[in-house]
Every structure is written in structure tokens, then in C-alpha cells.
Amino acid sequence: MNNSKKSMLKHPLAFAITAAGLALSLSAGVHAAENGKFRIGVVTFLSGPAAGPFGEPSANAAKVLVEGLNKGQLPAPYDKIGINGAEIEMVMIDEAGGAAKQVEEFRNLVQRQKVDAVVGYISSGDCLAIAPVAEELGAMTVFYDCGTSQLFKEDKTPQYVFRTSLDAAVDNIGAARYLAKVRPDAQKVAGIQQNYAWGQDSWNDFTHSMEQLMPKAKVVESQMPKVFQGQYGAEISAISVKRPDIIHSSFWGGDMEALVLQANARGLLEDATAVLTCGESAIDRYKDQAPNGMIIGGRGPFGAFAPDNTLNGWFKGQYQAAYKTAPTYPASKMAQAILGLKHAAENAKVEPGKIPTPLQMAQAFKGATFESVSGTVQMARADGHQAMQGIAYGEYQYDPATKKGGVQNVIAFSGECVTPPDGTTALDWIKAGFPGAQCN
Numbered sequence: 140m141n142n143s144k145k146s147m148l149k150h151p152l153a154f155a156i157t158a159a160g161l162a163l164s165l166s167a168g169v170h171a172a173e174n175g176k177f178r179i180g181v182v183t184f185l186s187g188p189a190a191g192p193f194g195e196p197s198a199n200a201a202k203v204l205v206e207g208l209n210k211g212q213l214p215a216p217y218d219k220i221g222i223n224g225a226e227i228e229m230v231m232i233d234e235a236g237g238a239a240k241q242v243e244e245f246r247n248l249v250q251r252q253k254v255d256a257v258v259g260y261i262s263s264g265d266c267l268a269i270a271p272v273a274e275e276l277g278a279m280t281v282f283y284d285c286g287t288s289q290l291f292k293e294d295k296t297p298q299y300v301f302r303t304s305l306d307a308a309v310d311n312i313g314a315a316r317y318l319a320k321v322r323p324d325a326q327k328v329a330g331i332q333q334n335y336a337w338g339q340d341s342w343n344d345f346t347h348s349m350e351q352l353m354p355k356a357k358v359v360e361s362q363m364p365k366v367f368q369g370q371y372g373a374e375i376s377a378i379s380v381k382r383p384d385i386i387h388s389s390f391w392g393g394d395m396e397a398l399v400l401q402a403n404a405r406g407l408l409e410d411a412t413a414v415l416t417c418g419e420s421a422i423d424r425y426k427d428q429a430p431n432g433m434i435i436g437g438r439g440p441f442g443a444f445a446p447d448n449t450l451n452g453w454f455k456g457q458y459q460a461a462y463k464t465a466p467t468y469p470a471s472k473m474a475q476a477i478l479g480l481k482h483a484a485e486n487a488k489v490e491p492g493k494i495p496t497p498l499q500m501a502q503a504f505k506g507a508t509f510e511s512v513s514g515t516v517q518m519a520r521a522d523g524h525q526a527m528q529g530i531a532y533g534e535y536q537y538d539p540a541t542k543k544g545g546v547q548n549v550i551a552f553s554g555e556c557v558t559p560p561d562g563t564t565a566l567d568w569i570k571a572g573f574p575g576a577q578c579n
Contacts, residue, residue: 176228177221177484177494179205180248182241182259183473185233188367188393192420193261193469197284198231200470201258203457204477205229212457214449216510222484224492230254234261238268245269249278255494256281256484258476261391261469263287263337266302270294279497283476284469286310286438287336288344288565291521299501303479303516303526304472305439305558307340307389308565310416312557313530314436315348316578317550318385321434321534322412327359329383329411331374331398333390334363341389341416347569359383367394375402383411391417399429408433418535419443420467422544426537433535435546440513441475442468443546444531450478451512475511479518479526482509517554520561527554552578 181201184194205227207213211220221227230252232244241260248254256279260266266285270293273280282290282302294300318325328349332338342361349356359381362374378386386407390398395417402408408430418435419442437444443465445451454474458466466474483504487495495503506523509516519527533549556578559568568574 177225178254180254180257196470197473200473311345317532319352325384327383329360331362333366437468441471
């Protein structure tokens with residue numbers, strides 16, 4: 140049995156969503172323009188190693204949001220039914236298969252399914268491939284998770300592409316700032332990243348941030364295995380012999396969980412502290428297989444790091460009731476993207492019940508400030524197309540009595556502290572010593 144089939148059987152929800160999406164694709168596409176509904180294409184991993192920790196929470200969040208919006212159940216300012224009074228119809232497809240396949244699927248969503256907007260994409264490679272096609276087709280597109288800093292370097296004059304999540308620079312500047320506060324005496328740093336845009340960007344941003352914030356700490360080892368490799372014995376051995384104090388990794392999904400389990404089993408994490416920029420996504424899955432004190436992030440104020448506001452209270456309650464677990468950061472980020480899209484559509488100055496054009500939505504989204512499960516979001520970078528928010532890190536702590544993982548010793552950094560200004564690259568800003576950063 141192949142991995143995709145295993146994942147579908149293990150996670151029947153993903154199979155049900157995929158089957159429903161395929162049925163909808165075959166039956167409803169021709170009617171999309173006439174049915175008066177706001178059609179959203181939602182793209183996330185429904186099969187493969189990224190499905191369990193990333194795709195399923197994201198898909199579940201989309202279902203919670205769409206159902207709640209269609210019933211008018213959300214708190215203000217999102218208490219209007221649907222999007223601008225139009226019922227939301229969701230077409231969900233699997234992100235598995237690589238960038239070329241995703242470009243084909245994206246064209247199908249826009250040109251045949253005639254969706255009014257696309258929300259999706261975890262893989263940085265997929266986002267980089269989709270962005271120019273979205274601009275070519277004039278398709279309203281909201282990237283909810285991918286983190287490559289290259290996105291708006293490639294798409295220098297975006298019009299229809301928006302990212303409501305943060306990029307790798309923020310994650311890794313935040314990680315270095317956290318270490319400077321909690322482990323200022325660390326001397327030796329190692330890293331293990333997936334060998335593609337996301338991992339390469341993350342390591343560059345982190346190591347250069349460490350040079351500025353902790354100049355006495357030196358890099359002693361760097362490993363770059365291929366994405367979804369799964370087995371890391373050779374890399375763990377290479378890192379172990381260097382006896383680092385800190386091990387930084389931007390691994391995500393099944394790769395990250397495999398790395399933690401294998402490194403912990405081989406004793407690597409007994410003396411070295413792991414810093415996992417995407418670590419929160421498995422907070423309910425580590426159990427006692429990860430060491431207490433491991434540093435984890437949620438790629439922003441998401442998941443366990445999300446604030447106790449009214450919107451997040453509603454979202455957590457609905458998600459917990461439906462899926463018997465708390466939403467992790469991929470779920471929070473999907474919710475944020477859909478709320479951002481709703482904000483843009485309802486501020487596009489069209490009559491209630493009408494569906495705004497992609498251009499009208501894009502004009503309303505550009506530079507917007509909107510409320511989310513994570514707090515206030517400012518579309519304040521990349522000429523109003525990139526979200527700016529703060530980020531937090533904390534230490535993993537497992538409670539054997541409740542058999543639940545949590546986070547303690549949390550430190551948050553404002554968006555103004557960790558976000559490069561427009562007009563400069565992240566690396567240039569870091570190397571210059573973070574000029575203009577406003578930190579607590």
C-alpha cells in the first residue's frame with residue numbers, strides 16, 4: 140500500500156473531503172458563475188506525510204469557518220452570513236503531487252471550477268510556482284502558510300496574491316532573539332533543514348541573526364537532507380559528534396516529528412536543546428517522546444500561542460467540539476486566511492449579496508488591517524500584500540498526569556521587532572543589525 144493510501148485510510152476525514160471535492164469538481168463547475176454562491180478553492184495536503192500534522196488541521200479549520208460563517212455564528216466583526224451575504228461553497232483539493240501538478244490544479248480551479256478566490260498552500264515551492272499564474276489569471280489568491288522569503292522577491296509588483304502568514308525571516312529572527320534571552324551562554328550551534336527554498340532561507344536568516352545577537356556562538360554543523368526523507372540517522376550522527384548546545388531546525392510536518400523521535404531516541408536531545416520553528420504543530424502528538432525544555436514556535440501568534448480573544452475563543456470551542464483536540468498553528472493560520480478574505484470581500488464596496496470581482500477584493504485587501512483568531516493583522520509589507528504580526532516561542536512541557544503537551548516560558552516579540560521593512564531584503568536588514576527594529 141502506498142503512503143497516500145495509508146494516509147487516507149488512517150485519516151478518513153481527508154478521504155471524505157477529497158471524494159467530496161472530486162464529486163463537486165465533476166458536477167458543479169459549469170454552474171459556478173450562476174449559483175450566487177461565493178466559491179472558495181481550498182488547497183492543503185490531504186495525503187502524504189504532511190497531511191496528518193498540517194493538512195488535516197487546516198482542512199478541519201476551513202470546515203469550521205465555512206460552516207460557522209454560513210450560519211452567521213461568528214462573533215463580530217464577522218457575524219454577517221457567508222461572505223458579503225453570499226453563501227460560501229468550498230472546493231477542497233489535495234496539495235500533494237508537486238509544483239507542476241499544483242499549477243495545473245490551480246488553473247482548473249480558476250478556469251473550470253470558476254472559484255471566486257483560492258486559499259491555500261503549505262509548500263514554499265508550490266507558492267513560488269502558483270504566484271505568477273495567479274497574477275496571469277487575475278485570480279484572488281491568499282497564501283495561508285508557506286513561508287519562503289523569496290515570495291515577493293519573485294512577485295515584485297503583486298496585485299492578486301496575498302499572504303496572511305509570516306515568512307521565514309520572522310520565524311528565525313524571533314528564534315535567535317528568544318535564544319539570546321533564555322540561552323545567552325550557548326557556544327555551539329548546529330542545524331538541520333530540508334534542502335529546498337524554505338529550509339535554505341530559514342538557515343540563512345537564523346545563522347545571520349545569531350551572528351548579530353549572539354556573536355560568541357559558532358556554527359559547528361549544518362545538514363540539509365531532502366524534503367520528506369524520513370530517516371535521519373546519518374545526519375543525527377554527524378551532528379552528535381560536534382556536541383552542539385543548540386540544534387536549530389525548520390523541519391515541518393512528518394519530517395519534524397520523525398527527527399524529534401529519532402534524535403531523542405539516540406540521546407542527541409539530552410544535552411543539546413532543539414529549537415523547532417514549526418514545533419507547535421505536533422504539541423499534542425509528541426507526548427513523552429520529546430524532551431521537556433525543547434524550544435518550539437508556531438510561526439506567529441497561532442495555535443498554543445494565540446491570544447485569548449473573542450474570535451479565538453469561538454474558534455477553539457467549535458474546533459474542539461468537532462475534532463476533540465485543540466487547533467494547532469496550521470488550523471489557526473487557515474482560519475486567519477479565510478477571515479482576511481471575508482474582510483476584503485466585505486470592504487470591496489459592492490451591494491450585499493453580490494460577489495466582488497478579484498480586482499475589487501484585491502484593492503480592499505491591499506494594506507488592510509483586520510481582526511483574527513491571532514489578534515490584529517496588518518497587511519503592512521510587500522506593498523500591502525504581506526501580513527505583519529509578532530511571534531512567540533516557548534518551551535515544550537509534557538504533563539504525565541493529563542498526558543498532554545503544553546508550552547511554558549513563552550516570550551513574544553512584536554512585528555516591528557522581527558519584521559524587515561519594505562525596501563530591504565531580510566538578509567540585508569539582519570546583516571545591518573536590524574535598523575529601526577522596535578523591540579520590548
